[in-house]
Amino acid sequence: MKKHIPNTITCCNLISGCIATYWAFNSEYELALLFIVIGAVFDFFDGMTARLLHVSSPIGKELDSLADDITFGFAPSAIIFSWLSGYHFHELPSPIVFLMPFTAFIMAAFSALRLAKFNLDERQSMGFIGLPTPANALFWGSLIVGAGPFLASSPIYIYGTIAVMLLFSYLLIAELPMFALKFKTWGWKGNEVKYIFLLTCIPLLIIFKVSGLAIIIAWYALLSVCTQRH
Secondary structure, three states: OHHHHHHHHHHHHHHHHHHHHHHHHOOOHHHHHHHHHHHHHHHHHHHHHHHHHOOOOHHHHHHHHHHHHHHHHHHHHHHHHHHHHOOOOOOOOHHHHHHHHHHHHHHHHHHHHHHHHHHHOOOOOOEEEOOOHHHHHHHHHHHHHHHHHHHOOOHHHHHHHHHHHHHHHHHHHOOOEEEOOOOOOOOOOOOHHHHHHHHHHHHHHHHHOHHHHHHHHHHHHHHHHHHHHO
């Protein structure tokens, strides 16, 4: 019985992603973000449960990636697609106007590429190579919920958002080391970047509310880049 528990939790992640996608296509972005967050909670506990119960398996690993691509790849792409569909792109020829919202699904493809690469990459025991898919999904969900109407107010912001979406798609598969919130020791030395990141998260959430989550994830990516340069 216990060997099925982690996979059941993973399936709950996948179902959460399906529900998030449903709400995304109905332009209920707050509910879509809520179910992405619920999926992230399930994603956190499935691996932990497998380790605690000593029932890790190749099937569980593959199932986890499939679930993650729905919840953290397809669902946020559906949010962007739905949001872009509400903008008419008057400045573009008609055939391109129809195609523009579909650019959102480029991110779903790159999320799948990242997850496939992650399964084969054994360098990520204490950190990540490239932007993790849950972070990417939470960025886009919180950005559209918190700042969607503002971003839709100008063509410059719309095209800027598409450009950032393409940048984040690249970051998913980039050979860029990013830190994980894993601690070998609890002291300051060696954990400076992690503590600085955690300490800045609280005021950002208080000041910017939902949009603060998107700012936090952008800050995480920037901090990772700056750390690697030094």
